[in-house]
Amino acid sequence: MKLYDFPKAPNPRRVNIFVAEKGLDIERVTIDLSTREQLKPEYRSKNPACDVPMLELEDGTCISQIRGITHYLEATYPDTPLLGGTPAEKGLVEMWEHLAFMDGLLAVAEVFRNTAKGFVDRAVVGPYNYPQSAELAERGRSRIVNFYKEFDQQLANNEYVAGQSYSMADITTLVVCDFAKWIKSSIPEDCKHLQAWYNKVSQRPAVAANP
Amino acid sequence: MKLYDFPKAPNPRRVNIFVAEKGLDIERVTIDLSTREQLKPEYRSKNPACDVPMLELEDGTCISQIRGITHYLEATYPDTPLLGGTPAEKGLVEMWEHLAFMDGLLAVAEVFRNTAKGFVDRAVVGPYNYPQSAELAERGRSRIVNFYKEFDQQLANNEYVAGQSYSMADITTLVVCDFAKWIKSSIPEDCKHLQAWYNKVSQRPAVAANP
Numbered sequence: 001m002k003l004y005d006f007p008k009a010p011n012p013r014r015v016n017i018f019v020a021e022k023g024l025d026i027e028r029v030t031i032d033l034s035t036r037e038q039l040k041p042e043y044r045s046k047n048p049a050c051d052v053p054m055l056e057l058e059d060g061t062c063i064s065q066i067r068g069i070t071h072y073l074e075a076t077y078p079d080t081p082l083l084g085g086t087p088a089e090k091g092l093v094e095m096w097e098h099l100a101f102m103d104g105l106l107a108v109a110e111v112f113r114n115t116a117k118g119f120v121d122r123a124v125v126g127p128y129n130y131p132q133s134a135e136l137a138e139r140g141r142s143r144i145v146n147f148y149k150e151f152d153q154q155l156a157n158n159e160y161v162a163g164q165s166y167s168m169a170d171i172t173t174l175v176v177c178d179f180a181k182w183i184k185s186s187i188p189e190d191c192k193h194l195q196a197w198y199n200k201v202s203q204r205p206a207v208a209a210n211p
Numbered sequence: 212m213k214l215y216d217f218p219k220a221p222n223p224r225r226v227n228i229f230v231a232e233k234g235l236d237i238e239r240v241t242i243d244l245s246t247r248e249q250l251k252p253e254y255r256s257k258n259p260a261c262d263v264p265m266l267e268l269e270d271g272t273c274i275s276q277i278r279g280i281t282h283y284l285e286a287t288y289p290d291t292p293l294l295g296g297t298p299a300e301k302g303l304v305e306m307w308e309h310l311a312f313m314d315g316l317l318a319v320a321e322v323f324r325n326t327a328k329g330f331v332d333r334a335v336v337g338p339y340n341y342p343q344s345a346e347l348a349e350r351g352r353s354r355i356v357n358f359y360k361e362f363d364q365q366l367a368n369n370e371y372v373a374g375q376s377y378s379m380a381d382i383t384t385l386v387v388c389d390f391a392k393w394i395k396s397s398i399p400e401d402c403k404h405l406q407a408w409y410n411k412v413s414q415r416p417a418v419a420a421n422p
Contacts (some may be wrong), residue, residue, distance in 0.1 A: 048361065048364070049310060055302070057299060061299050061303070063299070063302040063303060063306055064306055065305065065306040065309040065310065067278075067305035067306065067308075067309045068302040068303065068305040068306030068307075068309065069302065070305075071295075071298075071301045071302050071304075071305045072298050072299060072301060072302030075297075075298035075301045075302075076298045084282075086286075087282075087283050087286035087287045088268060088272050088274070088283060090282045090283060090286045091266070091274040091279040091280065091282050091283030091286075092272070092274060092279065093282075094276065094278035094279040094281075094282045094283075095274055095275055095276040095278065095279030096279075097278075098276040098278045098279065099260060099276065103337070123350075124350075124354070126314070128353075128354070128357050130350050130353065130354070131346075131350075133344065133346040133347060133350070135342075135344040135346050135347065136344060136346065136347055139334075139335075139341050139342075139344070142339075142341065143335070143339075143341070146339050150259065153259070
């Protein structure tokens with residue numbers, strides 16, 4: 001099994017923390033996003049979506065998308081569950097992970113990919129070029145503020161993002177808070193529950209080992 | 212258990228087909244999106260994300276987001292699995308469902324929500340108002356064409372979207388193809404594999420019963 005990785009980027013980091021929390025040792029292959037290696041024919045033939053991370057199994061099956069990789073790993077290595085234990089927990093982890101992705105990660109990406117000089121015509125992850133949009137960057141700035149408020153509210157009543165247990169929903173939310181620094185955004189002062197949770201989960205060994 | 216529903220809309224339809232494929236009988240509560248009932252305090256107190264569908268369990272737990280609802284139902288009613296059997300199948304279903312959502316459903320929504328007269332200032336699902344963007348609508352039009360090509364390629368080599376078994380990835384892909392009609396887009400003539408698959412899955416009783 002090989003994990004195609006680029007540890008500096010936020011999406012690979014989500015899987016790297018997940019793998020570290022499970023205590024797994026998986027061979028890595030670096031795909032250098034800074035030279036657009038993900039668009040080159042060799043990688044593209046394995047992953048037409050041209051994104052990182054991607055997991056290649058021993059039989060050659062290639063699983064891309066963080067949801068794909070984490071569900072494969074959770075089913076294969078069920079110890080230290082990170083996608084929920086009971087059916088209700090499983091539902092709540094998926095729900096909150098999706099909200100963190102949609103309202104947080106995509107909001108920051110809307111700003112970053114539509115403003116960064118290195119991303120001209122690369123506004124969307126994947127094989128196709130799309131132009132940057134100043135309107136979309138502005139929308140992302142508004143959305144990230146609402147993300148902080150929503151998640152602060154959730155963490156006012158819950159120890160972790162999806163309830164009483166640490167899960168993949170925490171991993172994605174944490175990565176959003178750090179990715180936001182790339183666009184010079186940070187947790188607002190009045191979001192004290194989110195900040196306290198962030199300070200706590202940042203100290204986990206699996207998180208600290210994957211900065 | 213109650214499923215908050217608005218059957219005319221594409222996202223509730225994804226869950227309604229899933230429920231029908233599993234042969235479940237779940238009480239429905241209609242939330243009328245045409246009068247913005249999803250933004251009213253009673254519903255909002257159960258689902259701060261203000262979207263439909265949402266599942267309320269007997270103990271009052273509210274699970275929103277299609278991923279949350281389908282994973283809860285799959286764990287509770289494992290017969291007729293729709294999220295994969297083996298670990299690799301589970302990974303591939305999540306991967307392809309995510310790609311159908313990101314490259315298909317969000318692309319059509321980019322066009323629809325940024326152009327429809329009834330959606331002025333409602334460009335994003337949820338509690339907050341964001342203005343429409345002509346740039347984003349135009350981007351969505353390009354993206355949907357690439358979605359058709361990608362999925363046609365996948366279906367050239369596979370009976371179903373995620374491989375050899377019908378799954379949630381087929382349900383979302385089918386709903387994308389029908390949602391695209393709202394923006395006067397349809398499967399291009401040269402996408403023969405996608406069209407043949409569409410004709411086949413449209414005839415499934417669970418799909419036909421939830422038009």
